[in-house]
Amino acid sequence: MKKRITAFVTACAAVFGLCSCSMKTHEMVEQEKNIPVPPKLVFLGDSIAAGYGLEGYDKSDLYHCDSYANIISNDYSALLAEEGCDFVMKNDAVSGDTSQDLIDLLDSGDIDADLKDSDAVVVSIGGNDILHIIFSAAEDLGWDKSAGDFDFDRINFKDALASLTSMSDEIDEALKGYETNLVLIEEKLRERTDGEIYIQTLYNPVEYFSDWKMLVDYADGKIDTFNTIVKDGAEKDGKHHYTVIDVGSRFEGQNGDLTNMADYDIHPNAEGHKVIAEMVDAELRKGNYSYTVTVPGEEHWTSAAKGLFIGIAVVAVLAVAGIVIVILKKKKQ
Secondary structure, three states, X not given: OHHHHHHHHHHHHHHHHHHHHHOEEEEEEEEEEEEOOOOEEEEEEOXXXXXXXXXXXXXXXXXXXXXXXXXXXXXXXXXXXXXXXXXXXXXXXXXXXXXXXXXXXXXXXXXXXXXXXXXXXXXXXXXXXXXXXXXXXXXXXXXXXXXXXXXHHHOOHHXXXXXXXXXXXXXHHHHHHHHHHHHHHHHHHHOOOOOEXXXXXXXXXXXXXXXXXXXXXXXHHHHHHHHXXXXXXXXXXXXXXXXXXXXXXXXXXXXXXXXXXXXXXEEEOHHHHHHHXXXXXXXXXXXXXXXXXXXXXXXXXXXXXXXXXXXXXXXXXXXXXXXXXXXXXXXXX
């Protein structure tokens, strides 16, 4: 009897062993993985964000110059590849755009797809709202383009003062408009993304005109007002609206080195873009980011395997019972 039962159990074990390898499965589960930088990043704004003035800049293709957007994109793409995560960067900046132009772009819906599911949006806007007013007055104040300097011999200081006064009213009006538009930009971005919004402050390229202190001090005052608007709007009415990237403070005293003002071009040069990239990167890394991966879960038996094992168990019980009955009958005989 023992031999028969042992033989049967051995047979069942053999069947179990053959099935055990092929009838196990891993159910795939989703898992959140933390990463140090945003996997989807959008840049918006004007020519500063677009990379105007850099080698390789093309207004129809902003991805082949060493702008701060592209510097960050290259770094993050390599970093996240090591993490097994895809990286996407969209640069929808438009050279020459004002804050109103950005509002119009958002209203158009043309960049809704880029903003959808973005983890961070970096905005440089407002320079064209006020700087063109200052520079349009520079020539009235004695700026000689051909010489790249001020010609003080042809300045009528009475007219210069009148020009500054007139310009002041125009800029103050532009600053009011910018303050209103900045609120609208933040609201419209919030409607399109759950990602953090970053707003850059403005540097003062007029600082380069060190010989014309009246103009430099005047521009400083107006750009300080601009930057105060940006900073005050970040935390307002007990609510967080956006994070400030204070480019203006970082460029202070170094505009001659970090911009192309030597060529009468207000835009950051290659070194300036590296500096902005470092600032943007530092702020972005303060955020919390993750992405979803699908991984094998715990190993378990398939439904077919469970059914088979139940069947084997039932058959085994019946078989053993049958063998016992047969043996008992033989003993009675």
